[in-house]
Amino acid sequence: MKRALTLAASVLALAAAPAAAQDFVITNATLATGDGSEPIERGVVVVDDGKVAYAGPQAGAGAFETDTVYDVAGAWVTPGLVATVTTLGLADVSGVSESNDVRPGSSPFNAALDVAPAINPSSQHILVHRAAGITRAATVTSPAGSIFGGQGAIIDLGADGQPVTRAKAFQVVAFGEGGARLAGGSRVATYVAFANALREAQDFARGRWDAESAMLTRADAEALGPVVAGEQALYVSVERASDIRSVLGLKRDFPRLDLVLVGASEGWLVAREIAAAGVPVIADGLDDLPNSFEELASTQSNVGRLAKAGVKVAINAATMENPRNLNQYAGNLVALARVPGADGLSWGQAFAAISSVPASISGLSGKAGVLAKGSMGDVVIWDGDPLEVGSVPTKVFIDGVEQPLDNHQTRLRDRYRELDESRLPEAFDW
Numbered sequence: 001m002k003r004a005l006t007l008a009a010s011v012l013a014l015a016a017a018p019a020a021a022q023d024f025v026i027t028n029a030t031l032a033t034g035d036g037s038e039p040i041e042r043g044v045v046v047v048d049d050g051k052v053a054y055a056g057p058q059a060g061a062g063a064f065e066t067d068t069v070y071d072v073a074g075a076w077v078t079p080g081l082v083a084t085v086t087t088l089g090l091a092d093v094s095g096v097s098e099s100n101d102v103r104p105g106s107s108p109f110n111a112a113l114d115v116a117p118a119i120n121p122s123s124q125h126i127l128v129h130r131a132a133g134i135t136r137a138a139t140v141t142s143p144a145g146s147i148f149g150g151q152g153a154i155i156d157l158g159a160d161g162q163p164v165t166r167a168k169a170f171q172v173v174a175f176g177e178g179g180a181r182l183a184g185g186s187r188v189a190t191y192v193a194f195a196n197a198l199r200e201a202q203d204f205a206r207g208r209w210d211a212e213s214a215m216l217t218r219a220d221a222e223a224l225g226p227v228v229a230g231e232q233a234l235y236v237s238v239e240r241a242s243d244i245r246s247v248l249g250l251k252r253d254f255p256r257l258d259l260v261l262v263g264a265s266e267g268w269l270v271a272r273e274i275a276a277a278g279v280p281v282i283a284d285g286l287d288d289l290p291n292s293f294e295e296l297a298s299t300q301s302n303v304g305r306l307a308k309a310g311v312k313v314a315i316n317a318a319t320m321e322n323p324r325n326l327n328q329y330a331g332n333l334v335a336l337a338r339v340p341g342a343d344g345l346s347w348g349q350a351f352a353a354i355s356s357v358p359a360s361i362s363g364l365s366g367k368a369g370v371l372a373k374g375s376m377g378d379v380v381i382w383d384g385d386p387l388e389v390g391s392v393p394t395k396v397f398i399d400g401v402e403q404p405l406d407n408h409q410t411r412l413r414d415r416y417r418e419l420d421e422s423r424l425p426e427a428f429d430w
Contacts, residue, residue: 007228018412021050021377021400024068029077034355034370036348045077047377050400055371078386079325080135080378082369083317085235088118088137089126089155112219113141113150116167129159132324133380133393136165136368143174147182147193148377151223158398169363170233174296176243181201198254200226207299228376230256237262238278240294241269248277260361262316265295268302271309280361282313285329303333304343314358326354331387350387
């Protein structure tokens with residue numbers, strides 16, 4: 001019995017361990033490196049020990065030693081997509097509260113919330129989005145008990161038990177209409193709550209925190225310390241142009257804040273101010289109609305106009321029911337560039353907005369969302385142009401490891417695609 005238990009434990013340990021990285025070469029690719037440049041014909045990607053050793057034209061590849069060569073005959077090859085501000089791994093069935101960890105509204109803690117321990121790498125949401133070519137994501141809980149939503153993590157969508165790439169990567173705070181509701185019903189209250197929280201965090205860091213008079217819990221005050229010090233990015237949910245100006249002005253009182261604007265439906269109205277402040281934006285993909293009073297100036301040209309003004313802008317996955325539609329939104333922005341009077345993106349810019357730009361905002365600049373020497377071996381082979389709505393991945397690698405692409409949806413598809421109807425119950429036999 002003891003020997004059997006030991007053997008079983010060894011098998012479980014092997015199953016939980018990450019698979020070894022592969023060495024492989026992809027040749028004859030239509031290659032998009034993700035850096036904003038246009039695709040390369042007859043491209044080559046070399047992955048060695050889980051890292052990209054070369055990505056570029058065939059002429060510069062040189063010799064390589066590996067038994068695994070994929071000649072893709074002109075198929076598209078790209079870095080893995082990077083989804084921003086998602087809840088991937090935090091819910092299995094969103095309508096079942098016991099399996100949904102997205103909104104901890106009854107918790108006494110807010111800023112201190114850390115999603116990393118709660119992420120379920122076996123969630124069907126992760127499996128489905130991996131099959132869509134998303135290899136990294138920023139995941140976080142939603143603000144519920146206060147304007148602060150907690151500390152998000154950067155995760156990979158690999159089929160192993162180690163999903164967290166970087167824990168406590170950023171803090172989330174809600175301004176605008178959402179922040180006003182959480183702070184007491186007014187934008188005025190939001191700014192007071194924010195300033196008071198950061199000052200209490202400063203007092204905590206300096207050893208001057210008074211637990212009896214403080215409004216924050218000790219855990220929340222400690223968690224906001226890195227935000228005040230500029231050591232942790234602050235993702236600010238904001239839409240209205242006037243609110244964006246006010247958020248940019250927060251740096252007058254807290255100059256070290258590392259701000260990232262999320263949403264920014266009216267960002268195009270203050271694009272030059274955002275660019276001058278050097279603040280990146282994770283923008284809604286295609287807002288053509290306002291969902292609220294703070295989005296009255298919404299336009300599909302928002303992302304294009306932000307980019308034209310020099311703003312580092314990524315496409316926001318949080319506004320989509322399925323972040324796997326990222327490439328569809330990016331493709332629509334390419335089409336929008338051809339509409340008279342509208343502002344879209346070039347193909348290279350649009351793909352960068354769902355790959356290298358969100359990776360850079362997430363603290364993974366040059367490591368994820370791009371195929372370059374030394375970057376992570378996150379590689380996707382597609383059956384068509386990845387910005388065309390009908391294209392799907394045929395192979396996905398994360399850290400150089402080929403990933404399974406099956407999930408609930410593919411199994412249901414396969415089950416009913418060629419269903420044997422010769423032995424139906426009598427009730428169905430007409």
